[in-house]
Amino acid sequence: MNTNRLSVPMQNALISQMTKEGHAAQIYLSYGIWADNQGYGGIANFLYRHSTEERSHMIKIMEYILERGGKPVVEAIPAPPQDPKNITECFNKVFQHEVDNTNAIYKLVNLSLEEKDWATWNFAQWFVKEQLEEEKLALDLIDKLKIAGGDRASDESLFTLDKTLGEMPDEETLARTANTENP
Ligand code: OFO
Numbered sequence: 001m002n003t004n005r006l007s008v009p010m011q012n013a014l015i016s017q018m019t020k021e022g023h024a025a026q027i028y029l030s031y032g033i034w035a036d037n038q039g040y041g042g043i044a045n046f047l048y049r050h051s052t053e054e055r056s057h058m059i060k061i062m063e064y065i066l067e068r069g070g071k072p073v074v075e076a077i078p079a080p081p082q083d084p085k086n087i088t089e090c091f092n093k094v095f096q097h098e099v100d101n102t103n104a105i106y107k108l109v110n111l112s113l114e115e116k117d118w119a120t121w122n123f124a125q126w127f128v129k130e131q132l133e134e135e136k137l138a139l140d141l142i143d144k145l146k147i148a149g150g151d152r153a154s155d156e157s158l159f160t161l162d163k164t165l166g167e168m169p170d171e172e173t174l175a176r177t178a179n180t181e182n183p
Pocket residue numbers: 021024053054057097098101102130131134
């Protein structure tokens with residue numbers, strides 16, 4: 001008896017989204033390392049925490065596939081893009097990656113609608129809301145940097161921005177709090 005409640009195309013689309021979230025985690029990790037190397041410890045901390053958040057999105061989808069009787073697959077994750085040239089480019093790229101991921105989520109929603117798979121449609125709504133928040137967060141980063149002076153920001157305003165981002169609350173604390181119950 002087939003107990004998989006996901007169609008083959010839907011399961012494949014969810015697996016692709018797992019990979020996309022894993023890719024986003026690698027991108028944030030790699031940008032975090034870049035920021036750390038530039039001396040921006042606060043921005044790096046923010047990006048590292050966000051990387052953990054993206055990984056938790058991957059796990060969320062993995063758990064959903066299992067819950068529906070499906071079989072998640074851990075695929076190869078593409079390498080992150082090249083390091084940004086400066087903080088402006090870093091934040092602009094963060095925004096672009098988020099918009100790109102939003103579009104991938106919308107494709108998932110469209111497929112669930114086409115298939116009348118209301119369970120997956122409902123599941124995907126969490127991600128629609130999450131992407132709304134993440135795009136807003138990325139836009140906030142761009143705005144904060146603009147206020148600090150953009151590419152011509154003084155060392156002092158960059159120091160303040162770095163400190164602010166390092167202390168900014170978000171959904172993830174630190175990677176070391178992750179365990180099997182809370183991956
Ligand atoms: Fe997974 O939330 Fe951003 O991309």
